[in-house]
Amino acid sequence: MRPSRLVLGAGGAVLGVALWWRRHPSACPYSQRFWVQAPHPIITRGRLVEALEPVPGERMLEVGPGTGYYRLDVARAIEPEGALEIFDIQQEMLDHTLARAREAGLTNVSATQGDATALPFAEDTFDAAFLVTVLGEIPDQDRALAELARVLKPTGRLVVGEVLGDPHMVTLATLLRRAEAAGLRLERRVGPRVGYFARLVPGSGAPTQ
Ligand SMILES: C[S@@+](CC[C@H](N)C(=O)[O-])C[C@H]1O[C@@H](n2cnc3c(N)ncnc32)[C@H](O)[C@@H]1O
Numbered sequence: 001m002r003p004s005r006l007v008l009g010a011g012g013a014v015l016g017v018a019l020w021w022r023r024h025p026s027a028c029p030y031s032q033r034f035w036v037q038a039p040h041p042i043i044t045r046g047r048l049v050e051a052l053e054p055v056p057g058e059r060m061l062e063v064g065p066g067t068g069y070y071r072l073d074v075a076r077a078i079e080p081e082g083a084l085e086i087f088d089i090q091q092e093m094l095d096h097t098l099a100r101a102r103e104a105g106l107t108n109v110s111a112t113q114g115d116a117t118a119l120p121f122a123e124d125t126f127d128a129a130f131l132v133t134v135l136g137e138i139p140d141q142d143r144a145l146a147e148l149a150r151v152l153k154p155t156g157r158l159v160v161g162e163v164l165g166d167p168h169m170v171t172l173a174t175l176l177r178r179a180e181a182a183g184l185r186l187e188r189r190v191g192p193r194v195g196y197f198a199r200l201v202p203g204s205g206a207p208t209q
Contacts, residue, residue, distance in 0.1 A: 025139045025168060028066070030092035036066035036133075042195025043132060043161045045073045051159045051190040051197035057081040058127040061151065063116045063144075064088055064134030068097030074130075075106045083108045085126075089115050117143040121151045128152075132161035132197075135175070136168025145182035154202055158184060163195040172196055180204060 028035060048070050054060065054077035065071055065086040075084045086109060088094050094111040101109040114120055116131075117140050129148050138144045148158050160179075162170050170178075172193050176186055184200040191197055 025137050027064075027089050027137050030090050030096075033067050033093075033096070036069060040069060040132075040163070042191060043163045043197065045070055047190050047197055048130065048132065048159065048161060049073050049077065051161075051188075051199045052128055052130055052157070054078050054082070054128065059125065060084045061121070061126045061129040061148075062086050063129065063131040063148070064093075064137070065097045066093055068100050070130070070132060071097055071101055071109060072104055072106070075101065075109050079106070079108050083110065085109075085121075086111045087114060087116070087119070089113070117147060119147045119151050123150050124153045125151045126153065126156055128157050128159070130159040130161070133163060133166050133168070135160060135162070136166065136170045141170070141178055142181055145178055145184065149182045149184050149202060152202065156202065157187065158200045159197050160200065161197045172198060 052074065054074050056078055058078045059082065060074060060078060062071065062074070062084060065088055068086075071084060071086065078084065086094060086097055091113045094113055098109060098111050112120060116134070116138055129152060135141050135144065152158060160170075160175055162172075162175065172189065175198055179185065179200050183202055183204065185203050187199045187201045189196050189198050
């Protein structure tokens, strides 16, 4: 076979897998964690912190930490009294992130395993919550956003990060439509639309995109 046909065939196969994946939301398996361990251009740690504005003493929730790309910056920003709760559907991801947190000397990170569509936390628990390249993996995104809105304090904020290239990317327009249904509105966006952090707060109103 000619090399050009081989390249075209391989490209088509990759596109086919990506399209299938997009239509069938599911958690990125721990065995494929190299995807989440790679550098995250555009949706950088600095931009997450800029959108989240963590304050010492706060109680934070991260849904879907994967192997913990963002945990260090957030956990450090809220210590010593603040606590970061990591929540993931896969226990292996939590074990991995907790081990890295301990290695880094962090003592304010704890973990709970479960599904984001049924958060095992009381109403008004968290000052802030965040999830990065997670929402699109959840089959019932509306339910997950409603759950996040429920566990946030009335003064809380939720930061959602998404990036182009992720087969499960949720566009900003889709996110805002779903967020409104969950009683959340956009306060501001950090980063371009192709790789954004949307800071959402309880309430309704015309979003500024
Ligand atoms: C693509 S990884 C993102 C990891 C990390 N946020 C990052 O950006 O490096 C998605 C993570 O969300 C988790 N996840 C997927 N569906 C979930 C659900 N329904 N409830 C909780 N966690 C979920 C996966 O197990 C995985 O750890």
